[in-house]
Amino acid sequence: MRFISRLALAASLILLGAxxxxxxxxxxxxxxxxxAKAAIKAKNFSLAAKNLEALETRYPFGRYAEQAxxxxxxxxxxxxxxxxxxxxxxxFIRLHPQSxxxxxxxxxxxxxxxxxxxxxxxxxxxxxxxxSRDPGEMRKAFDDFSQLLTRYPxxxxxxxxxxxxxxxxxxxxxxxxxxARYYLKREAYIAxxxxxxxxxxxxxxxxxxxxxxxxxxxxxxxLGMDSQADDALAVLxxxxxxxxxxxxxxxxxxxxxxxxxxxxxxxxxxxxxx
Numbered sequence: 697m698r699f700i701s702r703l704a705l706a707a708s709l710i711l712l713g714a715x716x717x718x719x720x721x722x723x724x725x726x727x728x729x730x731x732a733k734a735a736i737k738a739k740n741f742s743l744a745a746k747n748l749e750a751l752e753t754r755y756p757f758g759r760y761a762e763q764a765x766x767x768x769x770x771x772x773x774x775x776x777x778x779x780x781x782x783x784x785x786x787x788f789i790r791l792h793p794q795s796x797x798x799x800x801x802x803x804x805x806x807x808x809x810x811x812x813x814x815x816x817x818x819x820x821x822x823x824x825x826x827x828s829r830d831p832g833e834m835r836k837a838f839d840d841f842s843q844l845l846t847r848y849p850x851x852x853x854x855x856x857x858x859x860x861x862x863x864x865x866x867x868x869x870x871x872x873x874x875x876a877r878y879y880l881k882r883e884a885y886i887a888x889x890x891x892x893x894x895x896x897x898x899x900x901x902x903x904x905x906x907x908x909x910x911x912x913x914x915x916x917x918x919l920g921m922d923s924q925a926d927d928a929l930a931v932l933x934x935x936x937x938x939x940x941x942x943x944x945x946x947x948x949x950x951x952x953x954x955x956x957x958x959x960x961x962x963x964x965x966x967x968x969x970x
Contacts, residue, residue, distance in 0.1 A: 725755040729764060736767065741775035766797055769804050782808035799844060803853035806840030809833045810860060831864075831871050838864045869899035876911055880953055889915040896931075906932070907952070910941045914953045 723731070728751035735744035748768040755761060765788050773781035785805035789798055813833035841857040841864075848854065876891035892908040892915070899905070909932040916925035929948060932939060943949055 722754075723750075725751060725758045725760055728754070729760040732764070732767060732771070736771060739774075741771045744771040745775055745777070745780075762792055762795065765791070766795075766800070769801060773804055773808060778808040778812045781805075782812075799848040799851040799853055802840055802844040802847070803851070803857060806837045806844065806857065806860070809837035809840065810864070813837070831867055834864050834867055838868070865899055866902050866904070869895050869902040869904035872899070873904040873907055876908065877952070880911065880915075885915045885919060889919075906936045906939055906941075909936070910939070911952045913941075913948060914950050917950075918953060 728747050732744045732747035732751065735741070735747060745768060748764045748771060751758070751760060751764045752768065765784065769781055769784045769788060772778075772784055782805050785801040785808065788795070788801040789805070792798060792801075795801075810833070813831060838861055841861045844851060844857050845854055845861075851857075872891055872895045876888045876895070879885070879888035879891060889912055892911040895902070895904050895908040896912075909928050912928040913925050913932060916922070916928060932941065933946065937946070941949055941951060
């Protein structure tokens with residue numbers, strides 16, 4: 697009886713193993729594509745992506761291959777698989793540079809990077825000012841949107857891409873301003889002035905220009921570089937006559953440099969333990 701029980705158990709395990717390893721039924725190229733389109737229509741983007749990936753794997757040069765790769769960008773993006781969407785867009789651009797829909801791939805690649813930056817900020821740094829983080833993903837988004845506008849200025853996505861580039865430029869300039877103020881706190885005045893000067897040259901017409909000019913005036917005066925300070929002050933007065941850096945008689949009021957009482961430990965560790 698014990699032998700028979702063991703034999704029955706072994707047979708059951710073999711049967712279960714066979715059932716578990718039963719491969720999924722192979723579909724035709726059209727069936728995969730129809731399944732994917734139905735899933736997209738039902739907003740089941742995970743299932744859509746799965747079918748499109750299977751189609752691309754099994755029929756890489758088939759009738760639906762190019763459209764499937766385009767739909768995969770869409771499905772992954774709407775499934776919040778931003779890294780996957782960007783990878784799919786990048787692949788489409790490489791494989792189909794002459795496609796009439798390649799502008800969409802550039803746009804979604806930029807949007808994926810744009811939302812990756814925002815998503816990381818809100819998910820992992822909810823209480824941290826986003827201007828203090830290196831906006832690496834935003835730089836990628838800016839580059840993709842820039843390529844879109846350069847290559848396809850008449851694209852229906854061009855207007856939105858241009859508006860996002862303006863927003864990104866402001867974000868990048870605010871990051872540089874944050875860095876300049878960080879150097880001011882550490883009394884690294886030359887580095888602070890260089891960062892502020894970089895804002896003026898790289899990001900004109902952004903909200904960071906006015907405080908950047910103020911930093912330059914204060915730093916140059918502190919370092920005895922009167923000519924450079926006067927030049928920066930003239931630019932500030934000409935472009936921002938209502939700046940808070942001026943009193944009612946247009947006299948300059950220093951506000952960025954605040955001397956701190958720093959301990960020896962703070963100086964040695966660049967303020968890390970202050």
